Amino acid sequence: MNCTSAQDMFSDLADDELAAVDVVRIEEHLATCRQCAQEWGYFKKSLAWLQEVQPVAPPADFLIGINAKLDREFPITTWLRDLFGSPLRTLSSLTVVGLALFFLIANDNANPPPLGHMADTGSFTHSQSATNQPTRLLSRQLKTIPAISHTSATWSNNVQANPYRLAPLPTFTPDIAITVHAPSAETRNLLYQRLVSQKHWRVHPVRNGTLLIYLNEREIPHLRHTLAPHRLTMTPKTSLRAQAGQLRSVSLNIETQ
Amino acid sequence: MELFTLTACLMVIVVLLNNSPGHMQQNGDTFAKTTELVLACQAGDKQAFNRLVLLYQTRIYNLALNYVKTPEEAKDLAQDIFVTAYRSLPSLREATKFSAWLNQLTINHCRNRYRKLQRRGYFTSTSTDDIVVPALLSTDTPEGNLERDERISLVRTAIAALPEAEKEIIILRDLQDLSYEEISATLELPLGTVKSKLNRARHTLKNKIKHLLSTP
Ligand SMILES: [Zn+2]
Numbered sequence: 001m002n003c004t005s006a007q008d009m010f011s012d013l014a015d016d017e018l019a020a021v022d023v024v025r026i027e028e029h030l031a032t033c034r035q036c037a038q039e040w041g042y043f044k045k046s047l048a049w050l051q052e053v054q055p056v057a058p059p060a061d062f063l064i065g066i067n068a069k070l071d072r073e074f075p076i077t078t079w080l081r082d083l084f085g086s087p088l089r090t091l092s093s094l095t096v097v098g099l100a101l102f103f104l105i106a107n108d109n110a111n112p113p114p115l116g117h118m119a120d121t122g123s124f125t126h127s128q129s130a131t132n133q134p135t136r137l138l139s140r141q142l143k144t145i146p147a148i149s150h151t152s153a154t155w156s157n158n159v160q161a162n163p164y165r166l167a168p169l170p171t172f173t174p175d176i177a178i179t180v181h182a183p184s185a186e187t188r189n190l191l192y193q194r195l196v197s198q199k200h201w202r203v204h205p206v207r208n209g210t211l212l213i214y215l216n217e218r219e220i221p222h223l224r225h226t227l228a229p230h231r232l233t234m235t236p237k238t239s240l241r242a243q244a245g246q247l248r249s250v251s252l253n254i255e256t257q
Numbered sequence: 258m259e260l261f262t263l264t265a266c267l268m269v270i271v272v273l274l275n276n277s278p279g280h281m282q283q284n285g286d287t288f289a290k291t292t293e294l295v296l297a298c299q300a301g302d303k304q305a306f307n308r309l310v311l312l313y314q315t316r317i318y319n320l321a322l323n324y325v326k327t328p329e330e331a332k333d334l335a336q337d338i339f340v341t342a343y344r345s346l347p348s349l350r351e352a353t354k355f356s357a358w359l360n361q362l363t364i365n366h367c368r369n370r371y372r373k374l375q376r377r378g379y380f381t382s383t384s385t386d387d388i389v390v391p392a393l394l395s396t397d398t399p400e401g402n403l404e405r406d407e408r409i410s411l412v413r414t415a416i417a418a419l420p421e422a423e424k425e426i427i428i429l430r431d432l433q434d435l436s437y438e439e440i441s442a443t444l445e446l447p448l449g450t451v452k453s454k455l456n457r458a459r460h461t462l463k464n465k466i467k468h469l470l471s472t473p
Binding site: 007008009010011012014017039042043045046047049050051052053054055056057058059062063065066067069070073193196197199202203 | 307308314319335337340409416431432459467
């Protein structure tokens, strides 16, 4: 074996891809050829250094940025139509979303006191600063707002704009829309990643600082669990009851830590 | 609730496995999960697509990092790859082939972006041979950490300085841990060509950093 053919085999030798007979031949050459032996040493060392190069985590706003790009390409009206099926339903649903956002903005301006700290204890616990008002407000509100027909909020796959028509989409009938406002981008990105990793609900970033979550009431404990690490305030919006029409709506505010 | 906790734990495990150093080969769980998510996504579930992104974002982002100069540009490039994937997913016939399909889509996208930038004179150096890999700065640090970080950064510089074809094959094999077969499918090259190109690329890289390798 000459030096060229020996060095041509370095890669296969390092990856254990050589036949036994070739391994013997190359080892014989390396034992007698000083230059190839030195090159083999460098070769192995460079591969070891390559192994040290670890993947870098993508930035926290990576996923949410993809959704922003998708929304530019498949605009918000598209997913709303995907979501609610017909222009009429879209219109009424948009009203709900609009109202939710209106109250959210009102809430931003009013700067309400913290209402409670969501803890993973199965109920909402009082925060130290808030007194009696706070706590079970969310759970109470979710329970006491009268159930409204949710036939019109069925997730279906019957719209031309949806490029995916290969199989019917499993029906998903949300009965609660929750807007979560997280002013800190870092918190919002983290929260979005956590929310989107689960299939119990649908989550959409709707504008800077706000995530819109649709879900079924039975998933509230799951959501509570997911939100547990965050300090939350909730906007009480009893007036929404009358107008809501289809979806009950609740607004949560995540305090900057 | 127990079921939910269990699901959450599994999710964390999957994410951890996916983020583990450079390992691209999928375990059975990730494979099954991917297939399920691809089918859900093809059925119109956008949230399933988001979960697919979470599974693959580290791989795609790190591939993109090798084709542009800054993390910001790599983010933009990798995001565009996922947007293209979302758009093209209905044309993927076999959900089980998603991983290979995404690899190929990524490489094509990266090459196009790289060439476009090159035409615009984005990469100032005309020949990659001009890029000099500097020597290690500190030879002995107490923890040895700095030395290691320096080494990694120099290796990255050396990879960036490789000719495009050699760079690709090193990235796929040595950074992303693809098998020869996977590389062959991704780059559409015969297996024998993959092996000989890889050997050449590894020699080129070794020669670029030889002055560092010769230090004890
Ligand atoms: Zn020799």
